[in-house]
Amino acid sequence: MGMLDVFLQQSISASLLGPLVILLLVYIISSNFRSHKGGKDPPGPKPLPVLGNLLQLDLKRPYNTLVEFSKKYGSVFTIYLGSKKVVVLAGYKTVKEALVDHFNKGHGVIWANGDSWKELRRFALTNLRDFGMGKKACEDKIIEECHYLMEVFRTFKGESFDTTQPMNYAVSNIICSIVYGSRFEYDDPEFTSLVDRTNRNIQLLGSPSIQVYNLFPWIGKWFSSRKEIETLFQANQNQNLRLFSRLKETLNPQMCRGFVDAFLVRKQNVQSFTSASLLGALLVLLLVYLISSASFSSNGEGNEPPGPTPLPVFGNLLQLNLKRLDYTLLQLSKKYGTVFSVSLGPKKVVVLAGYKTVKEALLNYADEFGERDPTRIAHEENKGHGIVWSNGNSWKEMRRFTITNLRDFGMGRKTCEDKIIEECHYLLEVFKNFKGEAFDTTQSMNYAVCNIICSIVYGSRFEYDDPRFTSMVDQTNRRIKLVGSASTQLYNLFPWIGKWFSDRREIQNINTFTRKQNLEIFSRLKETLNPQMCRGLVDVFLVQQQSLEESGNTNSHFHDENLMTTVQNLFAAGTETTSTTLRWALLLLAKYPKIQDQVQEELSRVIGSRQVQVEDRKNLPFTDAVIHETQRLANTVPMAAPHRMSQDVTFQGHFIKKGTTVFPLLTSVLYDEAEWEKPHSFYPAHFLDKDGKFVKRDAFMAFSAGRRICPGESLARMELFIFFTTLLQHFRFTPPPGVSEEELDLTPSGGFTLNPSPHKLCAVSLM
Numbered sequence: 011m012g013m014l015d016v017f018l019q020q021s022i023s024a025s026l027l028g029p030l031v032i033l034l035l036v037y038i039i040s041s042n043f044r045s046h047k048g049g050k051d052p053p054g055p056k057p058l059p060v061l062g063n064l065l066q067l068d069l070k071r072p073y074n075t076l077v078e079f080s081k082k083y084g085s086v087f088t089i090y091l092g093s094k095k096v097v098v099l100a101g102y103k104t105v106k107e108a109l110v111d112h113f114n115k116g117h118g119v120i121w122a123n124g125d126s127w128k129e130l131r132r133f134a135l136t137n138l139r140d141f142g143m144g145k146k147a148c149e150d151k152i153i154e155e156c157h158y159l160m161e162v163f164r165t166f167k168g169e170s171f172d173t174t175q176p177m178n179y180a181v182s183n184i185i186c187s188i189v190y191g192s193r194f195e196y197d198d199p200e201f202t203s204l205v206d207r208t209n210r211n212i213q214l215l216g217s218p219s220i221q222v223y224n225l226f227p228w229i230g231k232w233f234s235s236r237k238e239i240e241t242l243f244q245a246n247q248n249q250n251l252r253l254f255s256r257l258k259e260t261l262n263p264q265m266c267r268g269f270v271d272a273f274l275v276r277k278q279n280v281q282s283f284t285s286a287s288l289l290g291a292l293l294v295l296l297l298v299y300l301i302s303s304a305s306f307s308s309n310g311e312g313n314e315p316p317g318p319t320p321l322p323v324f325g326n327l328l329q330l331n332l333k334r335l336d337y338t339l340l341q342l343s344k345k346y347g348t349v350f351s352v353s354l355g356p357k358k359v360v361v362l363a364g365y366k367t368v369k370e371a372l373l374n375y376a377d378e379f380g381e382r383d384p385t386r387i388a389h390e391e392n393k394g395h396g397i398v399w400s401n402g403n404s405w406k407e408m409r410r411f412t413i414t415n416l417r418d419f420g421m422g423r424k425t426c427e428d429k430i431i432e433e434c435h436y437l438l439e440v441f442k443n444f445k446g447e448a449f450d451t452t453q454s455m456n457y458a459v460c461n462i463i464c465s466i467v468y469g470s471r472f473e474y475d476d477p478r479f480t481s482m483v484d485q486t487n488r489r490i491k492l493v494g495s496a497s498t499q500l501y502n503l504f505p506w507i508g509k510w511f512s513d514r515r516e517i518q519n520i521n522t523f524t525r526k527q528n529l530e531i532f533s534r535l536k537e538t539l540n541p542q543m544c545r546g547l548v549d550v551f552l553v554q555q556q557s558l559e560e561s562g563n564t565n566s567h568f569h570d571e572n573l574m575t576t577v578q579n580l581f582a583a584g585t586e587t588t589s590t591t592l593r594w595a596l597l598l599l600a601k602y603p604k605i606q607d608q609v610q611e612e613l614s615r616v617i618g619s620r621q622v623q624v625e626d627r628k629n630l631p632f633t634d635a636v637i638h639e640t641q642r643l644a645n646t647v648p649m650a651a652p653h654r655m656s657q658d659v660t661f662q663g664h665f666i667k668k669g670t671t672v673f674p675l676l677t678s679v680l681y682d683e684a685e686w687e688k689p690h691s692f693y694p695a696h697f698l699d700k701d702g703k704f705v706k707r708d709a710f711m712a713f714s715a716g717r718r719i720c721p722g723e724s725l726a727r728m729e730l731f732i733f734f735t736t737l738l739q740h741f742r743f744t745p746p747p748g749v750s751e752e753e754l755d756l757t758p759s760g761g762f763t764l765n766p767s768p769h770k771l772c773a774v775s776l777m
């Protein structure tokens with residue numbers, strides 16, 4: 011676990027680096043957002059893209075940070091609040107020069123501008139003077155209020171108390187006297203609610219959450235503070251309207267009691283004074299007098315799954331390692347339990363952790379948890395077609411069709427076993443050619459495994475040096491890497507910054523390329539199609555498509571887009587997963603030579619030098635256990651593919667809303683400490699009983715479970731068994747010369763699938 015902690019710490023800082031590097035790119039490309047025409051901008055700290063200087067500011071006490079900045083950048087300096095440029099004036103001289111000396115040159119002050127503001131301000135000043143400032147009447151009012159306040163203080167008889175409320179009531183009453191012409195009693199609910207609401211509003215307005223909302227208004231709907239402000243404002247507005255209407259009823263233009271009376275009289279003559287302006291002015295006046303500290307609290311919402319408090323815009327992204335998201339989520343599950351939520355940017359995701367929870371959700375609530383949530387990039391590529399990223403009837407039909415054809419042309423049929431065996435011999439040849447020298451197994455393993463999909467889908471394999479084939483496999487492989495990259499994950503969450511992501515463009519180019527190649531293959535297959543002798547899945551699809559067209563069925567899901575996407579899905583889902591697992595197996599055996607000894611001993615004892623068959627599996631319990639343990643530890647598809655709730659559900663006491671994205675965290679099942687004796691070690695005994703017989707383990711969920719369980723499981727298991735045993739019969743796998751077993755690195759390189767880090771192995775011939 012120590013190693014894991016170190017890894018995690020490293021990866022968390024890497025996770026921060028990822029988004030920052032991307033933001034830096036955005037910054038470089040969009041640096042014109044700070045470009046200025048003519049003249050020099052005041053100096054200031056260097057802003058980050060999107061966030062500006064927000065991360066350098068103490069949002070709770072921005073003035074402190076600004077005072078610090080002024081020491082470094084002088085009395086006139088620039089900061090960026092998000093992408094909003096703000097010039098700060100610091101120090102008496104500068105502020106006076108700007109606001110007083112240049113006042114009449116048209117510089118603005120607060121919120122309102124223009125003629126309406128000018129008129130309202132003049133009016134407010136006159137009335138403050140008439141009903142308040144500078145007049146004996148007002149002094150009297152303040153002295154009178156002081157006595158009420160002292161009464162309140164006295165009632166505490168020297169005990170400690172919070173001065174906030176009485177002080178607010180006293181000061182507000184001065185405003186009330188000026189504005190309405192009368193004070194209120196401190197226990198008058200009409201008054202206390204008005205003051206308390208205004209006070210709360212000021213707290214909220216100064217809160218970091220609202221400051222961030224001001225800068226990024228498009229995320230406003232996630233802020234409960236914003237909703238609260240609206241409600242408070244509405245309540246105060248209604249109350250003021252009630253007060254105004256009482257004042258209106260008793261209005262005497264010859265004897266104005268306060269600001270409102272004067273305003274109403276003026277309004278009768280001057281059209282431009284609206285009641286909204288009056289409310290605005292009142293609010294400004296109240297705000298000026300009420301001072302309070304800001305506090306930001308995220309309120310727990312009912313029985314929704316718990317989780318770390320999200321930041322605006324970024325959610326919990328800064329706490330997560332996008333390169334090993336599964337591992338960070340596993341750590342979070344230790345704190346927040348088996349059903350918890352995290353926010354990936356603006357997207358809220360519910361995470362299911364641990365064998366029991368994942369099993370219960372995917373099997374007992376199979377329909378509710380059974381929809382797919384296509385990521386942005388997956389949706390752009392698949393557009394709801396195919397199997398992996400689709401839903402509804404189209405998904406059902408394509409999945410049923412695929413499973414039938416995998417059975418007919420692949421799984422469970424002698425023909426497929428033969429195809430794998432044949433392919434194994436081509437692969438052995440490639441390995442032999444390296445004559446015991448160290449080499450990277452990636453490409454040859456991909457070609458061999460991909461040829462099995464080609465045989466099932468097109469009805470024929472390709473030579474390993476056929477450029478049409480190698481380019482398609484290499485490109486598909488590259489695409490899987492790009493789709494799982496941290497940058498693409500960020501694009502999925504913030505698509506508006508997508509045009510700056512080169513990964514996305516590359517994914518699109520690869521998609522165009524593989525589509526073109528597939529179209530050529532489909533058209534060749536069409537030309538030679540014999541409905542009586544289908545060679546593969548594409549033939550069957552074409553025949554079915556033709557017969558549906560002939561019968562006049564125009565609503566069928568057997569259309570060209572579904573053929574193209576299903577084929578591309580099978581290549582993507584069926585190649586890298588299997589070949590990566592095989593590469594993990596070889597790496598693990600090179601690292602643990604004693605386990606390799608045991609596998610080879612069992613193979614030579616039970617099989618000898620003849621070709622291994624699928625039916626030999628039951629006689630090779632140790633080898634079978636090693637393959638299963640490889641799949642468990644390698645954890646090739648760590649979070650399955652994102653699921654989505656098909657309806658509202660209360661699961662383990664938590665309410666999960668329809669449409670919510672759900673991650674079944676397979677890492678947490680395959681590494682569940684309650685299920686596995688040594689979850690983080692390579693320990694084939696997990697799958698063996700005390701007599702050395704193979705035992706199935708329910709928590710072995712490498713292929714997921716429920717409605718979306720991998721439809722290629724049987725094929726994959728057959729491939730893993732035959733490729734692995736045949737290779738181990740022929741070769742001893744060792745680290746390259748000069749590299750010790752301990753030095754072989756098991757740190758996975760992350761993405762949608764987990765791969766071994768780049769490495770080379772020697773395949774030393776045994777026969």
Ligand code: HEM
Pocket residue numbers: 382397398399409416579580583584585587588591646647650651652674712713714715717718719720721722723725726
């Ligand atoms: C060791 C090899 C493999 C592993 C570990 C694996 C694992 C998985 C996992 C975890 C899922 C996601 C399930 C979910 O979302 O809950 C999946 C989906 C899928 N896999 Fe596999 N897979 C492997 C090989 C294959 C092969 C060989 C094929 C095809 C021939 C294949 C085809 C698919 C398809 C089409 C889906 C999408 C299913 C759906 O959304 O309905 N997989 N696989």
